[in-house]
Amino acid sequence: MFVLVTGGSGFIGSHTCVELLNQGYDVVVVDNLCNSSVEVFQRIECITGKSVFFHQVDLLNKESLARVFETYSIQAVIHFAGLKAVGESTQIPLNYYHNNLTGTLNLLDVMAQNKVFDLVFSSSATVYGENNPIPYVEHFPLGSTSPYGRTKVMIEQFLKDAYASDNRWNVSVLRYFNPVGAHPSGLIGEDPNGIPNNLMPFITQVAVGKREKLNVFGGDYPTPDGTGIRDYIHVVDLALGHIKALEKLASQTEKSIDAYNLGAGVGYSVLDVVKAFEKASDQKIPYDIMPRRAGDIAEFYANAEKALSELGWQVSLSLEDMCRDAWNWQSNNPDGYASKLK
Ligand SMILES: NC(=O)c1ccc[n+]([C@@H]2O[C@H](COP(=O)([O-])OP(=O)(O)OC[C@H]3O[C@@H](n4cnc5c(N)ncnc54)[C@H](O)[C@@H]3O)[C@@H](O)[C@H]2O)c1
Numbered sequence: 001m002f003v004l005v006t007g008g009s010g011f012i013g014s015h016t017c018v019e020l021l022n023q024g025y026d027v028v029v030v031d032n033l034c035n036s037s038v039e040v041f042q043r044i045e046c047i048t049g050k051s052v053f054f055h056q057v058d059l060l061n062k063e064s065l066a067r068v069f070e071t072y073s074i075q076a077v078i079h080f081a082g083l084k085a086v087g088e089s090t091q092i093p094l095n096y097y098h099n100n101l102t103g104t105l106n107l108l109d110v111m112a113q114n115k116v117f118d119l120v121f122s123s124s125a126t127v128y129g130e131n132n133p134i135p136y137v138e139h140f141p142l143g144s145t146s147p148y149g150r151t152k153v154m155i156e157q158f159l160k161d162a163y164a165s166d167n168r169w170n171v172s173v174l175r176y177f178n179p180v181g182a183h184p185s186g187l188i189g190e191d192p193n194g195i196p197n198n199l200m201p202f203i204t205q206v207a208v209g210k211r212e213k214l215n216v217f218g219g220d221y222p223t224p225d226g227t228g229i230r231d232y233i234h235v236v237d238l239a240l241g242h243i244k245a246l247e248k249l250a251s252q253t254e255k256s257i258d259a260y261n262l263g264a265g266v267g268y269s270v271l272d273v274v275k276a277f278e279k280a281s282d283q284k285i286p287y288d289i290m291p292r293r294a295g296d297i298a299e300f301y302a303n304a305e306k307a308l309s310e311l312g313w314q315v316s317l318s319l320e321d322m323c324r325d326a327w328n329w330q331s332n333n334p335d336g337y338a339s340k341l342k
Pocket residue numbers: 006007008009010011012013030031032033034035036057058059060079080081082083084099103122123124125176177178179
């Protein structure tokens with residue numbers, strides 16, 4: 001069975017390709033490489049002994065995308081491709097809307113033309129906005145505070161409207177909490193461009209000596225240690241959630257659109273993560289407590305019961321595993337994919 005993975009050379013996409021290949025799926029990847037490297041495919045091959053069919057395609061180029069559908073008998077799509085930096089999205093919002101929304105509309109159109117209706121979409125916990133109580137439950141009202149987040153809210157709405165108009169659409173919307181860690185092989189992981197925006201890659205770059213110290217954004221939140229609390233999820237657990245979602249789409253006779261939180265259902269503070277990382281890596285992480293980062297909220301985590309009851313999915317890896325694997329990746333690849341394969 002051919003599965004098309006858009007954005008399959010990126011952080012979460014590459015880990016999902018590994019799990020798809022391990023389960024015997026044939027994998028076709030389209031990615032424009034705006035935030036990833038082709039080097040990842042060699043590494044995926046080292047891990048799985050199998051290769052993906054890669055096409056360097058921008059989703060904004062509908063004709064190129066259509067040719068990929070003509071080449072393979074694609075049965076389902078996992079759609080990761082998109083721009084994802086919250087801060088950057090406030091600087092260049094129209095690029096975010098154009099890339100994420102037009103790219104998705106092109107994909108949906110080409111899928112429908114080829115009668116492919118099974119879709120797993122990468123959404124985010126950011127769609128719960130800032131006014132919902134925690135833990136977040138899937139039926140809560142949606143809204144977001146950044147242009148990036150609004151692209152996710154809007155795409156979720158596109159998908160609902162598409163299903164309402166034509167119930168051949170069969171869609172699983174996965175709302176990720178905070179994906180971190182790396183494949184335990186240390187061959188693939190997160191390789192951000194420039195200064196990392198997110199906590200774990202910043203910590204690993206401090207540990208490997210690329211950054212002097214961590215800035216902890218906010219020490220005065222109403223949380224036990226004053227730092228922000230998030231629901232961190234190991235990227236391999238997250239990747240496995242996509243397989244469960246695909247299996248459900250393929251097995252159900254009644255087509256549907258459903259949203260699922262993919263999180264652990266547990267919150268850890270920034271300082272909890274720092275301590276866990278120091279223990280797992282045996283490295284000291286110097287840090288300064290800084291003012292809060294604009295747009296951050298004190299605390300959120302998932303209610304992950306729906307994914308367990310309907311997809312049969314739950315996390316199996318701990319914060320310790322996340323830190324160990326993130327460190328294994330970073331220490332073996334100090335320059336990410338530009339590092340030589342050991
Ligand atoms: N990493 C997170 O913290 C997080 C959290 C919630 C949701 N998500 C979502 O999950 C998805 C994957 O995230 P990731 O962390 O792997 O990001 P990533 O940047 O590593 O991967 C996204 C991939 O999409 C590609 N891409 C972007 N625009 C494209 C286009 N127009 N055409 C073709 N390819 C394009 C990029 O080159 C990249 O390889 C994204 O949609 C992101 O918004 C990520």
